[in-house]
Amino acid sequence: MLGFIKKDLLMIKSNWKFLTILFIVYIFMSFSNQMDISFILPFMSVMVMISTFSYDTLNKWDNYATALPNGRKNLVKAKYVATVFVIILITLLTTILSILISVFHHDPVNFNELLITIISSIFATLLVQFIMYPIIYKLGIEKARIAIFVLVFGLVIMGGIIINCFDLSFIGKYLNIISDYLIIIIILLTIIFYLISYYISLKIMMKKEY
Amino acid sequence: MNNILEVKNVNKSYDNFALKDISFSLPKGMIMGLIGENGAGKTTTIKIILNLIKKYQGNVQIFGLDNSQNEKEIKEDVGVVLDDSFFPDILTAKDINIIMKGIYQNWDSNLYNTYLTKFNLPNNKQIKNFSKGMRKKLEIATSLAHHPKLLILDEPTSGLDPVARSEIIDIFQEFIQNSECSILFSTHITSDLEHIADYITFINNGHIVLSETKDEILEQYALVKCRKDEFEKINKNDYLKYKKNVYDYEVLIANKNEFKKKYDIKVIDKITLDDLMVLMIKGEE
Numbered sequence: 001m002l003g004f005i006k007k008d009l010l011m012i013k014s015n016w017k018f019l020t021i022l023f024i025v026y027i028f029m030s031f032s033n034q035m036d037i038s039f040i041l042p043f044m045s046v047m048v049m050i051s052t053f054s055y056d057t058l059n060k061w062d063n064y065a066t067a068l069p070n071g072r073k074n075l076v077k078a079k080y081v082a083t084v085f086v087i088i089l090i091t092l093l094t095t096i097l098s099i100l101i102s103v104f105h106h107d108p109v110n111f112n113e114l115l116i117t118i119i120s121s122i123f124a125t126l127l128v129q130f131i132m133y134p135i136i137y138k139l140g141i142e143k144a145r146i147a148i149f150v151l152v153f154g155l156v157i158m159g160g161i162i163i164n165c166f167d168l169s170f171i172g173k174y175l176n177i178i179s180d181y182l183i184i185i186i187i188l189l190t191i192i193f194y195l196i197s198y199y200i201s202l203k204i205m206m207k208k209e210y
Numbered sequence: 211m212n213n214i215l216e217v218k219n220v221n222k223s224y225d226n227f228a229l230k231d232i233s234f235s236l237p238k239g240m241i242m243g244l245i246g247e248n249g250a251g252k253t254t255t256i257k258i259i260l261n262l263i264k265k266y267q268g269n270v271q272i273f274g275l276d277n278s279q280n281e282k283e284i285k286e287d288v289g290v291v292l293d294d295s296f297f298p299d300i301l302t303a304k305d306i307n308i309i310m311k312g313i314y315q316n317w318d319s320n321l322y323n324t325y326l327t328k329f330n331l332p333n334n335k336q337i338k339n340f341s342k343g344m345r346k347k348l349e350i351a352t353s354l355a356h357h358p359k360l361l362i363l364d365e366p367t368s369g370l371d372p373v374a375r376s377e378i379i380d381i382f383q384e385f386i387q388n389s390e391c392s393i394l395f396s397t398h399i400t401s402d403l404e405h406i407a408d409y410i411t412f413i414n415n416g417h418i419v420l421s422e423t424k425d426e427i428l429e430q431y432a433l434v435k436c437r438k439d440e441f442e443k444i445n446k447n448d449y450l451k452y453k454k455n456v457y458d459y460e461v462l463i464a465n466k467n468e469f470k471k472k473y474d475i476k477v478i479d480k481i482t483l484d485d486l487m488v489l490m491i492k493g494e495e
Binding site: 001002003004005006007010011014015052055056058059060061062063064066067068069070071074207209210 | 257260261262263264265281282285286288290292294295296297298299300301305308309310311312313314336
């Protein structure tokens, strides 16, 4: 599987010029308070990984990979491992950046708040990616882009309707009760989503006909 | 186990195309050319052999093992070139070396680099900046560098100029020097096969027209060129197909010696695989 992970990471590395420019733009926007640092993580991570899917599709890599030893399984496994690797890397960068921004603005660094912001960001990002991956494996990247857009758009509208129509103050109460365990709960939920998404993607790939 | 590859009674149906009862076998130390026009079923057959297509009827054995039950074990010893799929083209030849080390147990970086040098392929250039021929050579170098016992190549020489094709053919001949190794090689450039193939399997419209040794084919089959009056004397059972030209008839026969004894027709030419393919596909019965 190592080879497949290296392939995704080398592809990301090949795009380093573009990613560096993007990161510099984000840094500039964050320093000038135009964008919250916690947005960088999901944007960068999703974009980086989606670009690997696009390049794979362009060169029909999945076809070729399936002809390699354990290709179907390792193809999927590597994508999920590479995603975690990318998240860790971008998290480290954003954490350092957040601290630097606070120092730059002479604000005290609130590590507790920072930790919750970053973990929530990771959770939200991975959640989006874990929903996306099975859809990409099932429909292909082109159709999946539309499906994901519709899905996210639908979820936002549904969320809006629910917030407007129902009294959700009880959620706040529950959040207060579990606040001490919030980080652990988020980590556990992330792992559960990771495993569910991985097994669905794997099942799709194992049955796929080329 | 004398056959490195055995395909038995393989059937696969699509809405507008079907592979029908495909059977052939490839002995050790031999090169088999899989020929047929575009859309005849060559790539589908190769995909079934490689388990890229899983739902089909029939049986495929490689190295005496079932291709789906022993997939990983088999693929460690199979080198592959597919028609239009490879590594993402933002990667370099150097990247492929790093990646493949983590995929094949027997990956040989030295051998890979030897092929890169032999083919004049740059290590640090992105594949997207390669010419079509360079890309094909890289695919072939990649397929050979883990010391496979079986090479399965879908159109490996398409897009190559005659010099590059000749280089590749030489590499295949070197590969086959090891009598344990075999090559299954689909192509529509049949002249390549006339140089190196031991067996020819001809697929047309999803079914096998013939699967024989190349020498048998070139020995037994022939192209008769005759006038209309001579053609009219030939019994329908004595030829396979014919083509009517402006001034003469081209007639495909399957038993040259018997034909010579039976008919007094002077022009009986040696057949090329191209003639055979064209007449079998386009000729009249």
